[in-house]
Amino acid sequence: MIDRYIILPIIAQMFTAVLLIFFWRKVVVQRIISVLGSLVVLVLSIGLFSKTWHWGYLVMQAGNWKAPFGITFVSDAFSSTMVLLTGFSGLAVSMYSTVGISRQRIQYGFFPIFHFLLLGLNGAFLAGDIFNLYVWFEVIIISSFVLMTLGGKKPQVEGGIKYVTLNLLASVMFLTAIAILYGLTGSLNMADLSLKMATIHNKGLIGVTGLLFFIGFGIKSAVFPLYFWLPSSYHTPPSAIAAIFGGLLTKVGIYALIRVYTLIFIPDTFTKNIFLIIASLTLLTGAFGALTKRNMRMMFSYLIVCHIGYLLGGLGMYTTLALAGTIFYLIHDIIVKTTLFLVSGLIYKIRGTMNMDELGGLYEDYPKLSLLMAIVFFSLVGIPPLSGFWPKIYLFRETFTTHSWYLLVAMILASLLTLYVIAKMWGDVFWKKKPAIEKSTDDFAAMNWRSKFMLVAPIALLVFISLYIGFCAERINVLSERIANDLLHPKPYIEAVMGPKEIISPQSN
Amino acid sequence: MKSIILKTASNYLLPLLLLFAVFILLRGHYKPGGGFVGGLIASIAFVLHSFANGLQNTRKLLRYPPGAFIPVGLAISLLSGLAPMLIGKPFMSGEWLSVQVPIIGLIGTPLFFDIGVFFVVIGVTLTILFTISESIL
Numbered sequence: 147m148i149d150r151y152i153i154l155p156i157i158a159q160m161f162t163a164v165l166l167i168f169f170w171r172k173v174v175v176q177r178i179i180s181v182l183g184s185l186v187v188l189v190l191s192i193g194l195f196s197k198t199w200h201w202g203y204l205v206m207q208a209g210n211w212k213a214p215f216g217i218t219f220v221s222d223a224f225s226s227t228m229v230l231l232t233g234f235s236g237l238a239v240s241m242y243s244t245v246g247i248s249r250q251r252i253q254y255g256f257f258p259i260f261h262f263l264l265l266g267l268n269g270a271f272l273a274g275d276i277f278n279l280y281v282w283f284e285v286i287i288i289s290s291f292v293l294m295t296l297g298g299k300k301p302q303v304e305g306g307i308k309y310v311t312l313n314l315l316a317s318v319m320f321l322t323a324i325a326i327l328y329g330l331t332g333s334l335n336m337a338d339l340s341l342k343m344a345t346i347h348n349k350g351l352i353g354v355t356g357l358l359f360f361i362g363f364g365i366k367s368a369v370f371p372l373y374f375w376l377p378s379s380y381h382t383p384p385s386a387i388a389a390i391f392g393g394l395l396t397k398v399g400i401y402a403l404i405r406v407y408t409l410i411f412i413p414d415t416f417t418k419n420i421f422l423i424i425a426s427l428t429l430l431t432g433a434f435g436a437l438t439k440r441n442m443r444m445m446f447s448y449l450i451v452c453h454i455g456y457l458l459g460g461l462g463m464y465t466t467l468a469l470a471g472t473i474f475y476l477i478h479d480i481i482v483k484t485t486l487f488l489v490s491g492l493i494y495k496i497r498g499t500m501n502m503d504e505l506g507g508l509y510e511d512y513p514k515l516s517l518l519m520a521i522v523f524f525s526l527v528g529i530p531p532l533s534g535f536w537p538k539i540y541l542f543r544e545t546f547t548t549h550s551w552y553l554l555v556a557m558i559l560a561s562l563l564t565l566y567v568i569a570k571m572w573g574d575v576f577w578k579k580k581p582a583i584e585k586s587t588d589d590f591a592a593m594n595w596r597s598k599f600m601l602v603a604p605i606a607l608l609v610f611i612s613l614y615i616g617f618c619a620e621r622i623n624v625l626s627e628r629i630a631n632d633l634l635h636p637k638p639y640i641e642a643v644m645g646p647k648e649i650i651s652p653q654s655n
Numbered sequence: 656m657k658s659i660i661l662k663t664a665s666n667y668l669l670p671l672l673l674l675f676a677v678f679i680l681l682r683g684h685y686k687p688g689g690g691f692v693g694g695l696i697a698s699i700a701f702v703l704h705s706f707a708n709g710l711q712n713t714r715k716l717l718r719y720p721p722g723a724f725i726p727v728g729l730a731i732s733l734l735s736g737l738a739p740m741l742i743g744k745p746f747m748s749g750e751w752l753s754v755q756v757p758i759i760g761l762i763g764t765p766l767f768f769d770i771g772v773f774f775v776v777i778g779v780t781l782t783i784l785f786t787i788s789e790s791i792l
Binding site for chain 2 (some may be wrong): 150153157158161164165167168170206207208209210
C-alpha cells in the first residue's frame with residue numbers, strides 16, 4: 147500500500163536535529179528539545195508499526211519517480227519493528243544524556259549529531275534501495291565518528307582511529323559490491339534486484355558478490371575475524387554514546403545482512419557453512435574475550451561480539467524457525483545491550499571507576515538499584531522466563547533439525563561463559579566488600595532527585611520493555627515468526643514495491 | 656598580508672563574486688551549476704575579503720557567525736522537501752509553479768532545496784576556514 151506516513155519518523159528525527167543546531171550553545175534548551183523530539187519520534191514509530199502490522203507493506207516513492215528508478219522507502223514488519231526499537235532506545239539514551247553527558251560535550255554539538263545518527267538508523271531500516279541503504283550507512287558512520295571522538299581525549303582518538311579505519315574499509319567493500327551488482331543487473335532497487343537476480347546465469351559471480359556484502363556488513367557488525375575494532379573503541383566514549391552504539395550500530399549491519407541475504411541472494415550450502423563457522427568462531431572469541439577483561443565496559447563490548455554470533459548463526463541455518471529465533475534475539479539484544487551500557491554508566495557515576503577490582507559493595511549501598519540492574523543481567527544471560535531465554539529455544543532447536551552440531555556446541559559454550567562472566571561480575575561489583583582504597587566520590591548521591599530520575603528512569607523503561615518481551619513472549623513469537631515468514635517469501639514485498647505482475651523470484655523455486 | 660592592490664580589488668571583487676555565486680545558483684538544475692558550486696564561490700568571496708582586510712572585518716561584515724548559516728540552510732532544504740506533501744505528493748517531489756519569473760526562471764521546490772544547499776555550504780566552508788586561520792594566527 148502506498149503511504150506517505152513512512153517518511154515521518156525520518157523527517158521528525160531530522161527536524162529535531164536541525165532545531166537543535168539553532169540552539170547550538172543553549173544547553174538546557176537542547177536537553178528539552180532532544181527528549182521531546184525523541185518522544186515524538188517514538189509516537190510516530192508506534193504509529194508506523196501498527197499501520198504496517200495492519201496493512202502488511204507500506205511503500206513510498208520519494209520524489210514521485212516510479213519504482214526501479216526513484217528512491218523507494220519500504221516498511222514491512224521487520225523494518226517497522228527495528229524503527230520502533232530505535233525509537234525506544236533513542237528516547238532512553240536521550241533522557242539519560244541530559245544528565246550523563248557533560249555540559250561541554252553538549253556545547254560541542256552532542257545532541258544534533260546524536261539525532262543525525264538516529265536519522266541514519268531510521269533511514270537505513272526503511273530504505274528500499276540498496277544505494278540509498280549505503281547512503282544511510284554513511285550518515286550513520288559519519289555521525290558515529292563525531293560521537294566517538296567528541297571531547298578529544300587521547301584514548302578516544304586512539305579508539306576512534308581503529309573504528310574509522312575498519313568502518314571505511316567496510317564501506318569500500320559495500321560500495322564495490324553494489325557496483326558489481328549494478329553491473330550485473332542494471333538496477334539498485336532491492337525488489338527489482340530480487341527479480342533480476344533470478345535471470346542471471348553466472349551463479350559464481352553472484353556468490354562472490356554476496357560474500358563481498360557479507361564482508362562489508364560483517365565488519366560493521368563485528369563478526370570474527372574483523373571484530374577487534376569494537377572492544378578497542380566502545381569503552382572510550384561516554385556511556386550514553388556507547389549505549390546507542392552497542393545497542394544499534396552493530397545490529398544495523400545484521401539487519402542489512404538479513405535483508406540482502408533473503409531478498410537478493412539466496413545462500414547456497416557453501417555460504418551457509420561459512421555463516422555457521424564464522425558464527426561459531428564469533429561466539430567463542432567473544433565469550434573468551436569477555437572472560438579475560440577486568441574493565442566492565444570492555445567486558446560488555448566483548449559480549450556484544452559474542453552475541454552477534456547467535457544472530458549470524460540463525461541466518462546461517464536459514465529455516466523459518468531459525469530466522470524467527472534470530473529476529474527474536476535481535477529484538478531482545480537491542481534493548482538489553484542498550485540497557486547494559488546505561489547501567490555501566492550509572493555504576494561509573496556512583497563509583498567513579500569501571501575496573502572490577504576497585505568496585506564492590508554496590509548491593510550494600512544501593513539495594514533497590516542493584517535489583518533493577520540484576521534484571522538486566524539475568525535477561526542478558528537468558529534465565530527463564532526473561533527475554534534472553536526464548537530466542538535461544540528456537541536457535542538450539544534448529545541446530546538439531548539442520549544438524550549444525552558445532553554451532554550448537556559453540557552456542558552452549560557461549561551461553562555458559564556469558565553466565566560465568568556475569569556471575570563473576572555480580573560477585574565482584576555487587577556482593578564483594580568495597581575495597582579499602584578510598585579515592586572515589588559518589589557523584590550519584592550528590593545529585594538532586596531530578597538528575598537521579600533522569601538517570602534511572604531510562605534504565606527502568608528499558609528493563610520494563612525487556613520484562614514485557616520475556617513475559618509476553620508469545621506476542622513477540624507471533625511477530626518474529628511473521629517477520630521470518632515474510633523474509634523467506636518476499637513475493638508480497640516485491641509486489642508492493644513494483645506493482646503486481648508476473649514475479650519470478652529466486653525464493654520461489 | 657597588507658597589500659593595497661589586493662585590498663582595493665577585494666572591495667570590488669566581493670559584490671561581483673557574490674553576484675556570480677547567485678547566478679551560478681540560479682543557473683543550476685538543468686545547466687551546470689547549482690547550490691553547491693554557488694555556495695563555494697560565495698565562500699571564496701568572503702575568504703578573499705578576509706585575506707585582504709583581516710578576519711575580524713570579515714566577521715563584522717557577515718554579522719552572524721558562519722555556523723548560523725548551517726541550520727538555516729538545512730531548514731530551507733527540509734521544508735522544500737516537505738512542501739509537496741501539503742498538496743498530497745510524496746516527500747521531495749519536484750513541483751514547479753507555472754508562472755515564468757524574469758531572470759530567475761521557473762520557481763519550484765528544487766530551487767529552494769538548492770538555496771538551502773547554498774547556505775549550508777557557505778556555513779560549513781566558512782566555519783572550517785575561519786577556524787583554521789584563527790588557530791594559525
